[in-house]
Amino acid sequence: MTKAADIGADVVRLGRRAEAMLSELGAISSDPNRLVRLFLTPEHRRAADLVASWMRDAGMTVTEDALGTVRGHWRPELKKRFLTGSHIDTVIDAGKYDGPLGVVAGILAIEEIAARGLDLPFGIDVLAFGDEEGSRFRSTLSSSLACVGKFDRATLSDHDRNGVTLADAIVAYGKRIDEITAAAYDPANVAGFLEVHIEQGPVLEAENLPLGVVTGIIGQTRMRVVVLGAAGHAGTVPMRMRHDALTGASELMLAIERTALDNEADGMVATVGRIEASPGATNVIPGRVGFSLEFRSVNDAKRKAAIEQVKADAQRMALRRKLEVAFESFYETETTACTPVMQDMLENVITTFGHKPMRIPSGAGHDAQVMAGFCPTAMMFVRCRGGISHNPAEFASESDMGLAVIALTDFVEAYASTERS
Structure with a gap:
């Protein structure tokens, strides 16, 4: 030695x-x-x-x-x-x-x-x-x-x-x-x-x-999240009549951040690392947004509870904005x-x-x-x-x-x- x-x-x-x-x-x-x-x-x-x-x-x-x-x-x-x-x-x-x-x-x-x-x-x-x-x-x-x-x-x-x-x-x-x-x-x-x-x-x-x-x-959970709205002309659709998938996704991302901050004592972190907005044109309201979502925490139960909280927040957002949202988990470790x-x-x-x-x-x-x-x-x-x-x-x-x-x-x-x- x-x-x-x-x-x-x-x-x-x-x-x-x-x-x-x-x-x-x-x-x-x-x-x-x-x-x-x-x-x-x-x-x-x-x-x-x-x-x-x-x-x-x-x-x-x-x-x-x-x-x-x-x-x-x-x-x-x-x-x-x-x-x-x-x-x-x-x-x-x-x-x-x-x-x-x-x-x-x-x-x-x-x-x-x-x-x-x-x-x-x-x-x-x-x-x-x-x-x-x-x-x-x-x-x-x-x-x-x-x-x-x-x-x-x-x-x-x-x-x-x-x-x-x-x-x-x-x-x-x-x-x-x-x-x-x-x-x-x-x-x-x-x-x-x-x-x-x-x-x-x-x-x-x-x-x-x-x-x-x-x-x-x-432990980690990785997911794909898809928010669906309706693409439309950026100059002719009034703001209050839009079904903008990107603004809905943005609201959801802030809810994700808030959930992770509420669980910071358990070392929880949440990350949106990749975002794709479609059709992806300057003069078109985004009709579809897909993004990656990853949660990590030393407490598996709280990590899973946080994900359920985010899904509930997503459904409330989607109902209010007349959008659709879906989650697909593709990687999970305890x-x-x-x-x-x-x-x-x-x-x-x-x-x-x-x-x-x-x-x-x-x-x-x-x-x-x-x-x-x-x-x-x-x-x-x-x-x-x-x-x-x-x-x-x-x-x-x-x-x-x-x-x-x-x-x-x-x-x-x-x-x-x-x-x-």
Whole structure:
């Protein structure tokens, strides 16, 4: 186990290596002016190949499953596996740390474990998932769901903005749909999972802490909302006689905001991220508006109650304005707790460095929430500047990243002792 007085040079060395690797990976993009790396695209292929080369250089054998998850296997002869890693896909106009940091940290930790000559009772798999952001298809987390045997085959018919289905994208990537089932781990052979990830929020920075211990990942509901009115001439239909779908949708969006604010104590947030108004002409009253709606909260019951409140508000608005409104839910996850004993162990490891870490929930979804329903799971947050994420300004310092790699290595060593006992 590493002590605070011994880690200075290692933090610098590992932090610089992490930054260099993330910069190289961050240069792989479909857009020369911004970072865009979507699931099962040529850019995903190039990123996966780069990650695989790093894994081999670290002494791992490499495989890739039917959903494109790159798996680096350290000591593949051992049946029992400890899993770590994160995702390498991005949002549109992304930063380079969200997701890839967890993959790079895992690879560097393997090098540290080998350098220390640790004799562990399990092998380690570093996983580079490809579908965490949901930026290409409306489904998300499909690659980690495949790893736990819960891939939803109904999502194969989901299509991207160009009309390409997930099934077609898998085949074009060189994979076989009938091999998705084989991607699942046997839970009897999995010792646990730990994901390293930037916080994507401002809490750790505000507390001047480099690392945090995640208590759980909040639940989410994502919906499509459609408001129907009547398109008409913008110059001839009096204001009081209009059935304007956009003004009705705007009123509903304010009701959504009000509902989330009323439940702020439960960490509830609501977001309208995409809006489409039709016909979309300057001189035509909008007759149809569709928008995305997402609710998140650490309290599943209150999240669901808030959605029912919004639906009731929508019906009242529609009746008053003579409109129609419909909701379609397409994604739902419950609040997921991280394993308490792993939280304690991770806190103990970080405390030895002279930092008492905070325990905080994650307001963002992660592959860890899928893994938590399958095996003992922990998450470690790394401070990010200004809490900025999903943005080119996203940044984590070399020192914090170096410390995270050491913490991951020490955690694996400590966790191994529990497997032996």
